[in-house]
Amino acid sequence: MARRPLPRILSSGSASLARGRDFARTAADSATDVFHPLLTIGRGLRVLAATARRRWTDTPKDKRGPALFLVAACILVVALMPYGPLVALGALMAAAAWHGRDRTPAPTGPGEAEAERLRALYEALVPYFALAEDPAPLFAHGGDWEKAFSQYAFDEAGRISRLRIRYPAYFTDGEAASRARIEQLLHAKSGRGREYLFDWDEEGNQLDLSVLPPLPTGIVAQRFVTAPGELVLGVTDASGVQRTLPVLDGEQTRDVPPVVWRTGARSTEPHLLAVGQPGSGTSSLLRSLALQALQHGDVLVVEGGGTGEYACLTGRAGVLAVECGLTGALATLEWAAHETERRLVAANRARQAGHPAPEDTRRPLWLLLDRPTVLGHLAHANGRPDPLGLLEVPLRHGRPAGVTVVVAEHFENLELLTDAVYAHTRARVVLGPASLAQIAGVLGAPPNTTPPALLPPGRGYARLGTGPVHRLQVPATPDPYDDATGPAHREAVMSLLPERKGPAGRPPSDGIPAGREIAAAEIAEVNAVKGGVE
Secondary structure, X not given: OOOOXXXXXXXXXXXXXXXXXHHHXXXXXXXXXXXXXXXXXXXXXXXXXHHHHHHHHXXXXXXXXXXXXXXXXXXXXXXXXXXXXXXXXXXXXXXXXXXXXXXXXXXXXXXXXXXXXXXXXXXXXXXXXXXOOOOOOOOOOOOOHHHOEEXXXXXXXXXEEEEEEEOOOOOOOOOHHHHHHHHHHHHHHHOOOOEEEEEEEOXXXXXXXXXXXXXXXXXXXXOOOOOOOEEEEEEOOOOOOOOOEEEEEOOEEEEEOEEEEEOOOOOOOOOEEEEEOOOOOHHHHHHHHHHHHOOOXXXXXXXXXXXXXXXXXXXXXXXXXXXXXXXXXXXXXXXHHHHHHHHHHHXXXXXXXXXXXXXXXXXXXXXXXXXXXXXXXXXXXXXXXXXXXXXXXXXXXXXXXXXXXXXXXXXXXXXXXXXXXXXXXXXXXXXXXXXXXXHHHHHOOOOOEOOOOXXXXXXXXXXXXXXXXXXEEOOEOOOOOOOOOOHHHHHHHHHHOOXXXXXXXXXXXXXXXXXXXXXXXXXXXXXXXXXXXX
């Protein structure tokens, strides 16, 4: 039997019906808000009327006549008084509003499901916080969880969003392993997929657990309001820093707390090491730093992967070289080492003569190396020197010479880095998924948050020197020449690139890297100067 088609109002008008229901619901909510005082007064009048009826019913029949006469006399007196009816009406409305107010008692404790969740969490903590010799244990099987959990809060899904735990004084909260076990347990029992902040009060024997909101991922590369020598690594939590920057997030401007890395002659963290997994955003971090450094200095880029992710910087003003091959990388890094020595000699001579340092020694020089261990492997196979060995002079003497080194590497190649890189890169960044042991191995300290399993590109942790570990979200700075880059991100990066220039005003269209020519000329000049000094 053939099916009859649905009526048109049901088949094609479902969207109109849905809009109509939404409009009716919105109108009802608005009317409720507008007429809320009238509803309250009406509810109070109903309560007063019910109270009067009940008292009239409870009054004995022999006393109803005098009571009715007394009420009538009071009404007559009020009616004869000046403004008596208005005062009586106002008093009646006030009494009705008072009796008609919403007197629903506010919840004073957790619900049944929430209490069960807290009880289960308490039982899970008993093996870690209980001691058999304790005469009055705070944690015991079947004990009272309200004594251990002084403050708590839940989100809309019924999961714990904030919790304060009191623990015994004999718990070894000064040991990182003990605290890590408690944090791992709380992370598993409170709900995975969220980032938790753990604040240990060792003096008061309290642990505060709170759920951190996700960091904004819509911030792209842009001009940040910073001083010369300051670079924004990314955004972090407001509780970690005491400074905010106005940034453009999508189509709106907002103030966000940044992780600012200060470089220069007075910096205590003159060089940076970024570590991550493939696709974690280390190359995006280097592009972001390059765009910020080009505002006040020169940049040299050495790309070990050979994927051409920094081709957008080739031939730009301030970019001395972008090298992907072994020969060019060795020449560029050799020039950088000689340039560091030349700046030190020139600044020392000017200081001894009582003159300020020359202008060419004060312009910052940036060495950005992405996966240099790949070139080291090629150099070892061809019997040539390791490019990382040429970084010892810029790393050791780069701070007074105005030379900053940034190295980005993957976790699997960390053991190939030299001791000089580890010793002089006091600013550290870890991006992408990593275990607590890996993060602590790079940063020197574990984070006080739980790293989630799934992270967006550019998400990780940063630590400057011996400071605290910050959550970090790097501004999105993709390769504008990549087909997978969106139009908005491509336009944001291209707008920050300097104009193209070649050596002596010639555009770099002949295929010869500008940095290669500059490197050869500068190396010969530095060698001549050193020979004359000797």
